[in-house]
Amino acid sequence: SYVLTQPPSVSVAPGKTARITCGGNNIGSKSVHWYQQKPGQAPVLVVYYDTDRPSGIPERFSGSNSGNTATLTISRVEAGDEADYYCQVWDSISDHVVFGGGTKLTVL
Amino acid sequence: QVQLVESGGGVVQPGRSLRLSCAASKFTFSRYGMHWVRQAPGKGLEWVAFISYDGIKKYYADSVKGRFTISRDNLKNTLYLQMNSLRAEDTALYYCAKDPFQGVVMTTFLDYWGQGNLVTVSS
Numbered sequence: 001s002y003v004l005t006q007p008p009s010v011s012v013a014p015g016k017t018a019r020i021t022c023g024g025n026n027i028g029s030k031s032v033h034w035y036q037q038k039p040g041q042a043p044v045l046v047v048y049y050d051t052d053r054p055s056g057i058p059e060r061f062s063g064s065n066s067g068n069t070a071t072l073t074i075s076r077v078e079a080g081d082e083a084d085y086y087c088q089v090w091d092s093i094s095d096h097v098v099f100g101g102g103t104k105l106t107v108l
Numbered sequence: 109q110v111q112l113v114e115s116g117g118g119v120v121q122p123g124r125s126l127r128l129s130c131a132a133s134k135f136t137f138s139r140y141g142m143h144w145v146r147q148a149p150g151k152g153l154e155w156v157a158f159i160s161y162d163g164i165k166k167y168y169a170d171s172v173k174g175r176f177t178i179s180r181d182n183l184k185n186t187l188y189l190q191m192n193s194l195r196a197e198d199t200a201l202y203y204c205a206k207d208p209f210q211g212v213v214m215t216t217f218l219d220y221w222g223q224g225n226l227v228t229v230s231s
Contacts, residue, residue, distance in 0.1 A: 001170070033217035035153070042203060042221040043153065054219070086153050090216055095167045097143065097155035097215065 002091040004100035011106045012077050020103045022070040022087030030089045032070040034063060037102075038083045046085075047072060074105070082107045110135050112204050112222035119228045120194055130187040130204030130222060138182035141165075141207035141215050144189045146200035147224070156202070157189065160213040167215075172198075194229045201226050 005023040012018040022032060032050050035043040045054050047063040050070065060075045074081055087100040116128040130142070144156040157178040158167045166178055177190040187204050202225050205218035 031216065035218075037153075042223050043218075044221075045217065045219050048208075048217050048219075084152075088153075088217060090214075096169065097145075097158065097167075097218075099145075099153040099155060102152040 001094040001096055002089065002098050004087055004089065004098055006085075006087060006100040006103045008101070009104045009106065011108055012074075013108045014077055014079060016077055018074040018077050018081070018105055020072045020074075020085050020087075020105065022072070022100050023068055024070075024089065025068060027068055027070050027089065028066045030065075030091075032063065032065050033088045034061075034072045035086045035088065036081075036083045037086065043086065077105075077107055079107050081105060110206060110220040112206065112220060114202060114204055114222045114225035117202065117225035117227045119230060121231050122195060122229055124194055125190070125192045126194060126227060128189040128191065128202055128204075128225060128227070130189075132185045132187065132204075132206070135206070136210070137180075137185040139210035141209075141212070142178075142180065142187045143205045143207070143215070143218055144178060144187075145203045145205055145218070145221075146198075146227075147203070148197075148200045151200075154200070158207075158215050159187070161207075161211060162213070165213045191227070194227075196229050199227060199229045 034047040037043040050065040111133045113131045159178045179188045205221040208219040
């Protein structure tokens with residue numbers, strides 16, 4: 001079935017920009033969604049349909065998707081952004097929801 | 109605000125069964141598809157199953173197909189996950205989550221999640 005590959009960890013200094021990638025075969029042809037999960041909490045949707053933000057999610061969170069890589073970009077990173085981030089697609093071939101392995105964002 | 113509250117978890121021996129429930133409120137449950145997603149301790153998210161709003165379409169992860177059954181009672185606003193032949197590797201926090209669009213049998217993403225319920229499979 002379809003596989004999504006994320007780096008296990010990304011580190012960034014406060015105020016800088018973090019980019020978290022999600023790789024998949026021709027992922028640009030799919031819609032990619034991103035979730036933030038803080039320790040001990042349920043996941044929260046932060047980006048859907050590649051680039052859209054749910055209400056209440058800061059504009060600092062943005063997404064892009066092209067070719068074999070989707071990217072979640074967090075601008076002006078804050079300490080409160082420290083969390084695990086997961087990408088997700090719907091694989092219509094297998095009728096499966098697929099999650100990436102997750103990326104731990106560390107704010108230095 | 110959407111509310112999803114899971115229950116029914118606990119410690120169970122390998123090979124036994126358990127049924128999880130997810131009580132939904134603050135939205136029209138009968139109009140939305142629903143999911144179960146699990147997370148083993150210290151691990152990432154793993155999708156388990158999806159059921160369409162009308163209960164007709166059901167999809168399962170390969171790891172649980174034939175052992176788990178997703179169902180719903182739209183009169184009781186409750187989602188279920190019947191788990192049979194449980195294995196140690198089924199140990200996880202189980203989340204129920206909601207689909208964003210009403211009245212459709214396909215799924216896209218998960219817009220609201222419950223807080224999860226822990227299932228531990230151990231002898």
